[in-house]
Each structure stands twice: as C-alpha cells, then as structure tokens.
Amino acid sequence: xxxxxxxxxxxxxxxxxxxxxxxxxxxxxxxxQPGSWIDEQALALEYGISRTPLREALKVLAAEGLVVLKPRxxxxxxxxxxxxxxxxxPVMALLEGRVAEEAARRITSADFARLEAxxxxxxxxxxxxxxxxxxxxNQRFHxxxxxxxxxxxxxxxxxxxxxxxxxxxxxxxxxEGRLKQSLAEHREILDALxxxxxxxxxxxxxxxxxxxxTALAKLAGSN
Numbered sequence: 001x002x003x004x005x006x007x008x009x010x011x012x013x014x015x016x017x018x019x020x021x022x023x024x025x026x027x028x029x030x031x032x033q034p035g036s037w038i039d040e041q042a043l044a045l046e047y048g049i050s051r052t053p054l055r056e057a058l059k060v061l062a063a064e065g066l067v068v069l070k071p072r073x074x075x076x077x078x079x080x081x082x083x084x085x086x087x088x089x090p091v092m093a094l095l096e097g098r099v100a101e102e103a104a105r106r107i108t109s110a111d112f113a114r115l116e117a118x119x120x121x122x123x124x125x126x127x128x129x130x131x132x133x134x135x136x137x138n139q140r141f142h143x144x145x146x147x148x149x150x151x152x153x154x155x156x157x158x159x160x161x162x163x164x165x166x167x168x169x170x171x172x173x174x175x176e177g178r179l180k181q182s183l184a185e186h187r188e189i190l191d192a193l194x195x196x197x198x199x200x201x202x203x204x205x206x207x208x209x210x211x212x213x214t215a216l217a218k219l220a221g222s223n
Contacts, residue, residue, distance in 0.1 A: 016056035019047060023057060027066050027077055028166045035079035038067065065164045080167055085216060092161045093209035095154060096142065100189060100205035102149040104198040111148045112194060118144060119190055126183045131173040134182075141186065172215040185211060 013021075023043075026032045044054050058075050061067040068076050080088075103111075118141045125134040142162075146155045173179055185208040192201035 014053075015049065016053040016060065019049065019053055019057035020060040022047070023061060024064075024066065024163070027061075032077050034077050034167060036077050038075040038077065040075065064160065066167070078164075078167060080164070082217075084164075085168060085213065088161060088164055089209060089213035092158070092165055093206045095158050095161065096145075096209055097202040097206035099142075099146055099149045099151070099154055099158065100193070101198045101202035102151055102154070103145050104193050104196050104201040106150060107148055107193055107196065111144075114144055115141065115148075115190060115193065119186060122183055122186055126179045129179065131179060134179055135173055138182070138186075168216060172212050172219060175215045175219045178215045181211065181215075182208070 023032070023038075032038065038058070040051060040054055040058075044051050047054070058067055058069065062069050062075075066078055068078055070076060118137055121137040122134060122141065125131075125137055146158060149155075173182065185204065188204045189201060189208065192204050
C-alpha cells in the first residue's frame with residue numbers, strides 16, 4: 001500500500017529571508033543609517049549565522065533598493081538623492097491615488113468603520129505630537145485601503161515603492177505643523193470615501209503623497 005502524500009506542507013521562511021526581514025526593519029527604523037557601511041562579519045556574529053545566508057539576505061535588500069552592493073567595497077544602506085525622491089514620490093502618488101479610487105468604489109460600511117478606527121488613532125497621536133506612533137497608524141491606514149481596493153497588482157507595486165519611500169518618509173513628519181497637515185489630508189480622503197466619490201478620493205490621496213514630498217523638501221532646506 002502506497003503511503004499517502006501530504007496535501008499541504010508548512011515550510012518555515014528560509015534563514016536568509018528571516019535575516020532580510022530583520023535588516024529591513026533596522027533600516028526602516030534608521031538603526032542602520034542611510035549611507036552607512038554594513039559590517040557583514042559583525043552581523044554574522046550577532047545573528048550566529050554564516051556569511052552565506054547574510055549575503056543572500058543582502059542580495060534581496062539590494063533588489064528592493066534598500067542597500068547598494070559595491071564591488072570590493074562592501075554593502076551600504078541606500079541613501080536617496082533629491083532626484084531619487086523627486087522621482088519616486090510622484091509614482092507613489094499615482095499608485096496610491098488609484099488605490100483610493102478603487103477603494104471608493106468597493107468600500108462597505110464595515111470597511112469604513114475600520115478606517116475610522118485607524119483615523120481615531122491618527123487623531124490621538126497627532127494631539128500628542130507623537131510622530132512615531134502617527135507614522136505606524138498612517139501605515140495601517142494605507143494598508144487597509146489597499147485591502148479594500150483588492151487589486152493585488154497595485155498592492156505589489158506599492159509595497160515595492162513604499163520600501164524605498166520608508167527610507168525618508170518618517171522624517172517628513174518631523175517638520176513643524178506636518179502632523180496636523182497630514183491629519184487634515186486624511187480627513188479629506190475619508191470624506192471622499194464616505195461619499196464614495198472615486199475621483200475626489202484619488203485626487204486627495206495623490207495630493208497627500210505630493211504634500212509629503214513638499215514637507216521633506218522644506219525639512220531639508222531648514223537643516
């Protein structure tokens with residue numbers, strides 16, 4: 001009698017994928033600063049692994065644009081130029097604007113209640129002037145909107161672009177008055193979604209992303 005093959009096998013993430021995720025979060029938190037050299041030997045010792053999975057992890061991050069592999073010089077955390085930022089923000093604005101447009105057409109009362117709950121967190125963190133917590137809630141808002149839109153192709157493109165934008169986007173919230181401005185922009189997006197006005201939702205979301213880029217430029221100019 002032949003043994004029955006299992007229909008589903010649960011596979012844990014490969015070691016290099018786990019390492020890539022750890023490094024990704026350290027980059028997003030700026031624990032690994034933009035432009036900094038990544039000490040492969042020190043990281044391998046810290047994680048208790050060989051250099052092979054670490055190097056595979058760095059290749060993944062390089063493909064995502066988060067690190068740069070330089071021949072004979074090693075690996076460095078990506079440092080975006082002003083041109084890089086000028087190029088990625090309009091693309092992200094178009095993509096997220098499309099998400100808001102599609103979400104406005106599909107949104108249900110339960111979906112809207114979920115967004116309102118996240119927005120309440122945004123209100124609370126803005127009132128406390130807590131940029132870090134505001135940033136986290138903002139990410140949840142945008143991700144929830146992607147779920148409502150239900151377009152997996154858009155979601156993939158946005159996730160890829162967002163990884164690059166997260167190298168700088170948190171900093172825009174440090175600009176004086178940006179938290180309140182961002183909150184007001186979210187209210188406009190919510191109003192459009194409540195009315196199921198797809199065109200208005202798209203435009204407000206597009207403008208919200210471009211406003212984030214403008215805030216970054218002002219912040220850079222003040223430093």
